[in-house]
Amino acid sequence: MIPRLLCGAILLTGLAGLVWNRNLIKKVAALSVMNSAVILLFVLGGSETGIRSPILTGTDLPVVDPLPQALMLTAIVVGVAVTALALVLAVRLHERFGTLDSREIEERIRDEP
Amino acid sequence: MRKTDALSVITGKLGPLVLVFGAYLIAFGHVSPGGGFQGGVVLASGVLLLAIGRGTDTVLALLTPRLLARIEASAFALLLVTGLAGMLAGKGFFGNFLTAGGPAGPVGFIIALNVLIGVKVGAGVAYLCLILLKDSDR
Amino acid sequence: MSPERLALWIALLPLLAAALPLLEKAFGRPRTEAGPASDLGALLGLAGPLAVLALLYPAVTDGGIVHLTLGEWSPSIGIRYRLDGPAWFASAFTAVVSLCAGLYARARGGYSPTFWFLFLLCHWSLQSALLAADFFHLFVCLELMALTSYVLIAYKKESAALFASFNYLMVSTAAIVFYLFGLYLLYGASGTLSIEEAGRVLASARPRERGLAALGLAFLAGGLGVRTAFLPFHGWLPDAHASAPHPVSALLSGAMIKVSFFAQWRILSLAEFPMLRESFLWLGAAGACAGVVLALCQSDAKRLLAWHSVSQVGYVLAAFGAGSPAGLLAAGLHAAAHGLFKSLLFLSVGSAADAAGSRNAYRMAGAFRGLPEAAAGFVFGALSIAALPPFIGAVSKDLVAYAAGGGLPGALLLAASVGTAASFSKLGILFFSAPEPGSRTPALSAVELGRLRAALRRGALPLAALCLGTGLAAPALVPAAAGLLAPGYTAAFAFSLSGAAKSLGIAAAGFAAARAVLSPRGRALAHRFERLGTGSETTLTLTLLGLALLAALGGWAGRGIPG
DSSP states (O other): OHHHHHHHHHHHHHHHHHHHOOBHHHHHHHHHHHHHHHHHHHHHHHTTSOOBOSOOOSSOOOBOOHHHHHHHHHHHHHHHHHHHHHHHHHHHHHHHHSOOBHHHHHHHHHHOO | OOOOHHHHHHHHHHHHHHHHHHHHHHHTTTTSSOOHHHHHHHHHHHHHHHHHHHOHHHHHHHSOHHHHHHHHHHHHHHHHHHHHHHHHTTSOTTOOOOOOOBTTBSOHHHHHHHHHHHHHHHHHHHHHHHHHHHHHHO | OOHHHHHHHHHHHHHHHHHHHHHHHHHSOOOSSOOHHHHHHHIIIIIHHHHHHHHHHHHHGGGOOEEEEGGGOOTTTSOEEEEOHHHHHHHHHHHHHHHHHHHHHHHHOOOOHHHHHHHHHHHHHHHHHHHBOBHHHHHHHHHHHHHHHHHHHTTTOOHHHHHHHHHHHHHHHHHHHHHHHHHHHHHHHHSOOBHHHHHHHHHTOOHHHHHHHHHHHHHHHHHHHHHHTOTTSOTTHHHHHHHSOHHHHHHIIIIIHHHHHHHHHHHHTTSOOHHHHHHHHHHHHHHHHHHHHHHHTOOBHHHHHHHHHHHHHHHHHHHHHTOSHHHHHHHHHHHHHHHHHHHHHHHHHHHHHHHHTOOBGGGOTTTTTTOHHHHHHHHHHHHHHTTOTTSHHHHHHHHHHHHHOSHHHHHHHHHHHHHHHHHHHHHHHHHHSOOOTTOOOOSSOHHHHHHHHHHIIIIIHHHHHHHHHHHHTHHHHHHHHHHHHSTTOOOOOOOOHHHHHHHHHHHHHHHHHHHHHHSHHHHHHHHHTTTTTOSHHHHHHHHHHHHHHHHHHHHHHHHHSOO
């Protein structure tokens, strides 16, 4: 129970960071934290049936549930791609506007004709 | 990035080690933690270490953007061809058609996929990081 | 070939085709236009699925389902595809919209092999998501849809597009995290990732499991809801769809937001949680109204169209939330109709904006001068969206109104119809008024104008023809659609004089409202509210509130289910 609550706390921390930070790079970091929280949650859930690596060797030892792990690997890959893209967008925005503050960028875009 | 002696020496010694580790992760991904994506990312980080230590331009002279793009595109195409090969062998798209077993069982297909994915991911992530690093040197 | 083997090719063709532009980019000489390999890839990946779908129609009509497992692994561990009526239907109109947007982009020029790679990959993810029968594969396809769309939106690297893409990325990724959280709850409750099996397990599970599953489904609905962009998850859509290149706007508004809706459809048909469905009826109706009100306040023509996407998705959702077979038919049909006329509108209005040099509707007077194709496209699209017979919009909106019934939702939808007519009257008045003499310097050279017209002829005119053709063929089309979307429900549609009179009445009311909005007082008021509901902080806050609302509904519904 406690580990799950901690994962939930990490998720909420990431969420709070996403909403309250105005720096673009910090928002990307907060997203990464949120991703990690969900990944931890799934891996925890999958380890309920056992903790050995899911390679069947003929003996009936309790192995970890491989399905959540596969799903989480995919989620990690997607997270890496999304983080990379977000950082590139942030770099380009910084090139254009000279600032990483989302509110400032928004106002400047609004003022463009 | 300011080049210091410590950085240059450490990354120079560590870089090749990381590259080998990445190759190990790819090759043994079917029996130990690791796999195509994980090994590929470690390969890219090895390349990145070398770039930080020896200078981005040195590494880019060896691994030109053109070469990395070509490796990536070829790996993607080969991955699709592997999937289609399964189809031609009558086992459906991405079906396992390399079922001849070794001591660990029929793992040829997994290893092949791991290698292709590892090469693709390594090339792609290395390309991305090198370009971003080169931009920051300006 | 058996239907099972054939169905795979719907998703496989775009994937294989995507390799061709990538190889061309890597091995060919640097290009700014598509080369021969990209052309072949586009043809294969966009037109190919349509051919396969045509062959598969007999297998899915009247409740037929095609199951297949990738790689011929056993169904319990392999990736499963499921082609049923709604999936076929959605696949078909997605392919049509993609094809027309692709034809426009190719003829317009300026889209390099990178664009075609991403476009084809996006199309692959759309088709694959519609076929997905388990949550895992659906997740992968949703994320790929999103990734390709982030890059496609920012393709021309304008500052507004970059920022819109960034905001969309933030909200969308947060939503997917909640999707995964909901999946965690659902997996914990049912022990399987397959949609069908989860439904079966949950039907006979203990109350605690069903409570967890209800909460999980609510989070899943929230995550998918951000992709579908209904109220309150709509914040990212106006900016993203307005600043994207025109073919991308057409694809996104026409196809992408519907695909996540169809995924939602598939998920909710596995487990009946009436409270969640009813909330869709109300959220949809409210969103339809709110979308239209804010659309009227816009001065940017493409942003107005994007707000209308929010509104029309509200219609679709309201019909779906009604829960009856009539509602399912109406929802599916309206989703397809919107795909057709919204992409048509984006292509036409976008082209006119390019010719006029500005997206601001107040500066686009006489925009259609020299662009008769764009004018035709706009007129056909506007008449469709304002639900005037015999266009397809009239048919689908009629069905939606019928399914949603009376009461407050019905009244909200009626008000939204008036508002829709008002927005397009406003655009029409502005576009077709004469420009001030000497105020318009052409923004495009003669060569570019020629390419624009060719692009419109290839991409927009087929859509216009379909808007009219499907509407005229409605008496035959509606029963066929019912066979796919709501098998067993006998639907009949006929054009009636009273229906036409009602539509004309709504249009007239809308026209009057448009005159009011265009008055100086109206314009000032509109300008005050133009940016309401969008913006990075508002979007995130509204999304989180929406997720909290859905979670509360899910938790409440879960507790109330009898054991």
